[in-house]
Amino acid sequence: MTHRVSDQSFSDAPPDDAWLDAECRRLLDFGRRIAHPLGGAAWLDDDGAPDLSRPVHTWITSRTVHVYGLGSLLGVEGCAPVATAALDGLRTTVRDGEHGGWFGAIGADGEPEGTGKSCYDHAFVMLAASTATVAGLPGADDLLADATAVFERHFWDEDLGRVVDEWDRGWTEPTPYRGLNSTMHSVEAMLAVGDATGDPGWHRRAGRLAGLVVDLAAAHDGRLPEHFGPDWSVDLQLNRDRPDDPFKPYGATVGHGLEWSRLLLHVEATLGADAPAGLLDTSRLLFDRAVADGWHADGAPGFVYTTDWDGTPVVRQRMHWVAAEGIAAAAALHRRTGEDAYARRYAAWWAYAAEHLLDLERGSWHHELDPANRPRASVWPGKPDLYHAVQATLLPRLPLAPGLASAVNLSQGWSAPA
Template sequence: MSQDPPTDDWLDAECRRLLDFGRHVVHPLGGAAWLDENGAPDLSRPVHTWITSRMVHVFGLGALRGVEGSASIATAALAGLRTTLRDAEHGGWFGAVDAGGAPVEETKACYAHAFVMLAGSTAVVAGLPGATPLLEEATDTFLHRFWDDSLGRVVDEWDRAWGAPMPYRGLNSTMHSVEAMLAVGDATGDRAWHERAARLAGLVVDLAASYDGRLPEHFGPDWSVDLELNRDRPDDPFKPYGATVGHGLEWARLLLHLEATLGDAAPAGLLDTSRLLFERAVTDGWDVDGAPGFVYTTDWAGQPVVRTRMHWVAAEGIAAAAALHRRTGEGGYADRYAEWWAYVVEHLRDAARGSWHHELDTANQPQATVWPGKPDLYHAVQATLLPRLPLAPSLASAVALTGR
């Protein structure tokens, strides 16, 4: 039985409701605080660069859409990227700092730096003060430290002083680098960033074909696949064992954004790979263990490993289904889009306290084993915006262009 999708007015109201939940996010040190279940800053936790960058991004989008208070929140969080979280001695950004402003993570991560580029891009499009020099520094750091032009791939981590790269290579940082590169290219007009994104995406096209749509996430320094990493701690929030269902959905969408951005210059196979990734994620991950919802990870035969339902996976499923429907016009994608929004409203959306529950157990009851609190608005806010926008340009530029 088909379900009705949410209206544009409902999506607009939900976006505003999510942003209202995060209105207290600015940390006293600068940057963005980790938010608890009620939207209050949890000052016992570090200030994270990736959370700060995501909050600059979503409140920058709010500013572009005229949501009251968004510009000031985005500007205050952006100031944390320019001061508290920036390594003034060695350059680049710490992963996080403690209550005294001291770094709690000594490595410099591509994942965090990709989000700084995304934040800078959105801030530039939104016209926030300090955005242009931040984006210039972020892109320069990324090109000199994380972009391996000889391979068309990214280095995952360095030590604090940039003395040596760590041996690990990962698909998560690759994915968010593609997202950031598309945004940087749109914000600056420098299409070289789009071309770099295409080179990175070629890895995913090859992996999807080789592993039947279940993307390996972890690699050695020579990009040899490591299928066993973290088997002993499979619910790792950033490097879980096995195939990550939500990343298959996220890649399915990003490949379509890349195709739309490059037009006739797009590499072959992006739509076919998007379809493969989407169908594999749905087959392996959706409603496979007696209750609705996406499992977090599977093994390499497609059997669930971590059955926890993460809010971000449902959000990426919604966005991927919307993108594929926009690209193909096929009704099956529209049906999934409506079905997953109905699931979000019934199980994830917290109508009493705000935002979405970040994590549910196998009976779709809230739990907090991986993600305590509600630190992240990024996936949910984007799920309310992406279905109303064209596949290109990227999100901030598209909001600025359309006013939606």
């Protein structure tokens, strides 16, 4: 079934819940062909067809389980089989059956493309398994037990209260790099694992990571360093020679400031009185800095991708995920504070998305625009997955805690299909 949304702007008022629901279902329609013949999920092209010239990525496969698990919880017909097929890929195709854990990607020949084991990938496997467990998908419980055991054994540093970024295939030695991107998605996954298992220890771990971000934001005026040495010494110059790296760009990443702004509020709502001090103030700081540095920063609407440490734009392409995270962060701050300024930002950014990002002809959202807001594919060719856009349609309709899967499952009128 094809779901359509009206071709409209939201300059006067934000979209209502009915529009958000229709857009969520339109996005889910787009990705229904995502199953890869090797198992797991494929990278999607601009029309939603699998791009089989690209490998099976663990992060895309995990996000597919998460997104279509949410669709199953919403009762959207056909989502459970998509989620289950992707979950089976996590159990087989991209899993390292010899040493445990998950490869980053599997090529067309069925062999791993690189053998490192990354925290980023493993955090997404935990998120996928948590959502699948809440959705009651077959094999989800075993996957969650496996994923959390691997994460605890190799990626969580209990003494520091921080995460290790990457290991070699056999888990003999970690790389020296430490990163805030893997930290961020670990927080997201830990909140989801705590919700799915009822183990508050995972929530407390998320709180410890959130405390790190409170300190970093205060020390760097809201521009979060992304890259660190093995002792967590800040490296502000990493990848200056390739600033548009899709996972480790140089400088401050505007979208991550927005994403952290929202995640800190989820941690606060989850932990309550046990939350680290300063989460709301830091959420505001990160949000305000991202808006001041990133939004309409070069004379055109949209968020730039990255800035230098003085706020000067570096990579000026507009990434769809940054706008999606801005929408979600504004909604979260409005829910937390009730302040109209956040509601105005929320409406303005949906208006931008409706005008520039939503592709109502070919489906999904354009993943990358140039500085003049024309479709471009220098960093993100095609429309690889649906994670950020789908979440932007759901987070504004849900409380700050519990996390997405549990909140959808518990919300009145939303239940898993029989």
